[in-house]
Amino acid sequence: MGELEDFLTAMLDRQIAAETAIHNGDVEPRIALWSQSDPVTLFGAMGMSNVGWDAVSQTFRWVASRFSDCTAYSFELVAAGASGDLAYTVGFERSDLSVDGGPPQSTKLRVTHVYRREEGEWKIVHRHGDYVPADEPPADAAAEGPTH
Template sequence: MGEERDAFLEWTRTRLREAEIALHNGDAGPRYAIWSRREPVSVMGAWKSVVGYEDVSALFHKLAETFSDCTSYEHEIVAVDVVGDAAYTVGYERTQASVDGEPRRYVLRATQVYRREDGEWKVAHRHADTLETDQT
């Protein structure tokens, strides 16, 4: 189990992190690549909630249009587990990027559910909300 968990955490530190930075720089492509296309998929987001791949895909496109100039993104994972082909993370995402052209700094509490599909991790669900102050 330790090796599975370590390999999953390495994936979060590389592919997941790279996808989030790309999204915050206006490119949704890497995020599309790590998300499942197999239903159910869902986002209960800080700004909008959607269910179903078609709506999730549209949301990512809209978010990419909103974000630019990411200067910092850190994902502090405070809880993680891997059980077979399923995993989850709970943590804080600290981001500095422009939103609609205005520089912003914010912290999200984020929980994600992942499933392994054809040997690769894919995100199947995301729930995030904005902290009004850095309570971490």
């Protein structure tokens, strides 16, 4: 296997499981995947921007306290790379869950993660997530370019 395949094999299934857990209110699997050695950063879809493990981990606990009853979670990998002790993924997260005990809702986020290898293990050091704009064209239409 190549460097990218090794990274994806080591990380992707664990990260999908951790994200499914936080969407059900369990923060611990996500905490375990993140580096606790600064610098770590978070640009969250719910509007928060955090720098440093203390602030990032507090935000994760707050987010987990708001999420429950996840009936579906998926991650669509769009692009990834790995070189040496750094890697990244770009993709879409889709989920059906309850927020603050409300009715179930579907969400779709664009997400980018940056990873750093620490003592032989991949750890997340940055997450940037935002909601997909309602007027964004489908990926296949965007690839074709504008039509007139």
